[in-house]
Amino acid sequence: MIYVAVNRQDLRRYDLEAWIHVHFYKIASIYSIIEALAILAHIAAPSGITNAIFRISMLIYWALLTPSFYELSKGFLMIYSRGSAYSHIAENIRERLVRRYYSKAMLARIALHAVIVIWVVGPIAFITGWLYGWG
Amino acid sequence: MAGASRVMLFHYLGYFGSMILIWLVMVATLLPHPMRILLKPLEALLLIASLLFGIFGILYVMRGGHRGG
Numbered sequence: 117m118i119y120v121a122v123n124r125q126d127l128r129r130y131d132l133e134a135w136i137h138v139h140f141y142k143i144a145s146i147y148s149i150i151e152a153l154a155i156l157a158h159i160a161a162p163s164g165i166t167n168a169i170f171r172i173s174m175l176i177y178w179a180l181l182t183p184s185f186y187e188l189s190k191g192f193l194m195i196y197s198r199g200s201a202y203s204h205i206a207e208n209i210r211e212r213l214v215r216r217y218y219s220k221a222m223l224a225r226i227a228l229h230a231v232i233v234i235w236v237v238g239p240i241a242f243i244t245g246w247l248y249g250w251g
Numbered sequence: 252m253a254g255a256s257r258v259m260l261f262h263y264l265g266y267f268g269s270m271i272l273i274w275l276v277m278v279a280t281l282l283p284h285p286m287r288i289l290l291k292p293l294e295a296l297l298l299i300a301s302l303l304f305g306i307f308g309i310l311y312v313m314r315g316g317h318r319g320g
Contacts, residue, residue, distance in 0.1 A: 145304060145309075147305075148305035149301070151297075155301065156298060184270065244281070
């Protein structure tokens with residue numbers, strides 16, 4: 117069945133990932149001002165409290181940007197694979213595209229996992245530095 | 252239209268900039284001491300990117316640009 121999202125409620129049923137991305141994006145947009153204030157306090161008045169606020173706010177901001185990063189990566193990889201990976205198209209068309217762009221489709225699937233691992237390295241490094249006093 | 256485009260340009264500059272810079276700032280905290288000098292400029296850039304993302308996002312909505320479903 118071909119199903120097209122026409123509004124936000126439909127989007128949730130049609131593509132849950134996209135729905136999560138839309139909401140996290142909106143929250144991140146507002147939260148970015150709080151993040152900016154936390155960075156400003158950390159730079160202007162360095163202390164234990166402002167450092168802790170900065171660290172926690174960075175982790176929250178990272179979490180809010182994660183769905184956007186995921187969708188953005190998928191979008192670029194969909195373009196790279198000529199639509200053979202991560203596209204919402206009829207299965208018979210996708211099968212044809214995968215046959216034609218097999219190596220690109222495979223590479224796109226591996227690359228998504230690779231970029232997610234790289235993305236997750238950020239907060240791990242950040243928390244490690246914080247816990248061991250390197251940061 | 253040109254005004255709205257410029258607002259969205261700055262908004263997306265902050266959005267994509269935040270995504271790249273937050274990762275760089277997080278990883279840069281593990282840099283060895285002489286390289287740690289990079290951390291402050293990165294933090295300052297993230298501050299600018301965050302402000303662009305938030306302020307121009309709100310500006311776009313206030314100007315009635317957001318009419319999505």
